[in-house]
Amino acid sequence: MAKNKVSYAPSVRRLPSYLHIIRQAQRAGDYYISGTIIAQELNLEPIQVRKDLAITGIIGKPKKGYPVEALVAAIEHYLGWDEVHEAVLVGAGNLGSALLGYQEFQLHGLHFVAAFDTDPEKIGQHVHGVPILSMDTIEQGIKSLGAEIAVLAVPSPRAQSTAETLVRAGIGSIWNFTNTKLKVPDEIVVQREDLSSGYALLSVMMQNRKGRVV
Amino acid sequence: MAKNKVSYAPSVRRLPSYLHIIRQAQRAGDYYISGTIIAQELNLEPIQVRKDLAITGIIGKPKKGYPVEALVAAIEHYLGWDEVHEAVLVGAGNLGSALLGYQEFQLHGLHFVAAFDTDPEKIGQHVHGVPILSMDTIEQGIKSLGAEIAVLAVPSPRAQSTAETLVRAGIGSIWNFTNTKLKVPDEIVVQREDLSSGYALLSVMMQNRKGRVV
């Protein structure tokens, strides 16, 4: 099977920002919102917004823009955010716990049913209302809970072996917050989140500004 | 002044991953590492690795690869990670505190000197050894501490107003973890980290797999 690759990845990455703006318009009671307005808010080109929205299948109205209600639905449906996805947190450290508490994900259908950790002090406790179970029980746990997503936030050295356990447990998708590139079968969906890459960008911008080379 | 934009942004984003691999080789005692090996580890094309590394100015040796020691130095210098950058955390909630505790950033020169929060319960306390100060004192605080980077992790609704305070306090760079697009003067460096965009990508991959459309 081919490696999971998303067409229009840059467009897909921008959709959540659009959704955020559109939701604001929705709360303000607007029935229509134009690509021009969205673009303005996000400092983008209107044509880019229109092209991006087109992938969700939404049809706009010349002069008025896009119907807000339908647009929210189209984006959410395209992303699968209109359905609940059961998830487990693997590694309930600082970052992991923070992710559990991140309200926005729940709004987008990410539903944590359990967390796993090796620390005996933590096992049996709850973080943000989610029970922390022993890492030793993870294989059975995932199977019986039927979780489809694992949010991986263990220390890097344990990332690969933990991923392998997740695969054995039948997990479908791994959201990888470690800085380790995971070696897993092609049919497993993996999305790696690398905080350092954003910091690298910030750092280079700072360097550029320092030398007045922009 | 032109909007801060990084040339070769995709390449810059990959550099931290390379650094990670190269450091491993360094610890293993290797004197040279080839682009081929790095590519293999990260599932990339060797030519891409070579092109990316070229922007740091490193010169490799045909047949052997790149000198490990010099390569680490070249990447770190290119990113400015060989110097200390003083930073403040603004918003000591779940995510913010997790970022403070993230060891890796310290390794790359990010040095937190203070955190600011509005919660009276937190003020006066320490997170990961860093004192939490009152948000009311942020303007003076940043000025006297001389911090150049602010890591912004306040609730979204307060993001814009907080950013304006940061600008008044003379901050140079904002690493923005809120899902709000900040409106600040062009000379301020802003890097926005959007966790939802990665989740969107994961979601679409899951959708694709479900329909066996890859």
Added chain:
DNA sequence: TAGATTGTTAATCGATTAACAATC
């Protein structure tokens, strides 16, 4: 030496932007 790997120059691919007719 032989051959793996570099760095350069050219080709390809995909994403962004431009132009513009259609239209509510």
Added chain:
DNA sequence: TAGATTGTTAATCGATTAACAATC
């Protein structure tokens, strides 16, 4: 109606990949 905005088709731009001579 007049004109702002859409969606489509084409042009541009930048990033990735390919080809290959140079070389340790």
